[in-house]
């Protein structure tokens with residue numbers, strides 16, 4: 001009821017343990033707190049909180065318009081509703097290295113399990129679009145050092161994302177990944193890898209956990225979890241997929257309503273009221289109610 005029982009530090013500790021086990025962990029993107037519950041219910045390992053989804057949800061493009069407060073607020077709402085670890089997209093860290101430090105502490109306080117900070121210039125853009133630019137090595141490493149120094153829970157995962165592959169090619173990505181690890185990154189998110197071989201090249205270069213981004217309609221082919229496990233990936237995200245599925249269904253529903261004047265034909269495609277109530281644990285709230293309001297008032 002109300003929110004998850006597992007404290008943030010415990011989620012982080014358990015997540016580190018699972019990462020160390022070497023099994024590949026599946027993190028679909030939650031587009032709201034309710035969908036995080038569904039991800040947990042279906043047996044996934046964690047929840048990803050996407051910047052692209054957060055901005056799209058507000059009707060904005062993913063070009064760094066959202067603020068740290070908005071991201072931390074949404075992250076808190078989502079993570080508190082699930083026992084699963086949650087990794088959040090902190091874009092470029094919201095400014096200079098000092099801002100990155102503040103970002104880390106705010107997101108720690110919001111109960112997140114970890115975050116990723118990328119090496120794009122501001123304003124950033126979706127990693128799968130053309131025309132990206134990345135910062136120089138010194139700035140990229142400063143961001144990560146600032147993040148690592150700022151955290152208070154050593155298990156809070158600081159992941160460095162590099163967008164350099166699409167700008168300067170694979171050798172530059174390999175080089176940057178190594179340097180980001182030397183700067184203290186706990187994990188690497190190599191963005192927009194073109195093939196499994198490219199993922200494997202990053203794997204060969206560094207020893208820390210690696211994240212694979214299986215976002216649709218982008219630069220990476222959609223590999224299976226098994227294929228990614230075979231090239232040594234440790235975490236897979238499907239950052240925007242649930243939003244895309246939900247919006248696709250909503251669009252088709254509106255077309256049907258417009259055409260026929262009723263949604264009768266789509267009832268079997270909808271989450272049933274009973275399933276929604278079960279997911280929210282309505283029953284738990286009813287029990288709580290009767291145990292609190294168990295008195296009668298005499299007149």
Ligand SMILES: C[C@](O)(C(=O)O)[C@H](CC(=O)O)C(=O)O
Pocket residue numbers: 049050051052053062089125126127128213215216218239240
């Ligand atoms: C992972 C990502 O940073 C996100 O915000 O979810 C995006 C996803 C997308 O836009 O498809 C990305 O830059 O890859």
Ligand SMILES: [Mg+2]
Pocket residue numbers: 050051052062089091126
């Ligand atoms: Mg993003």
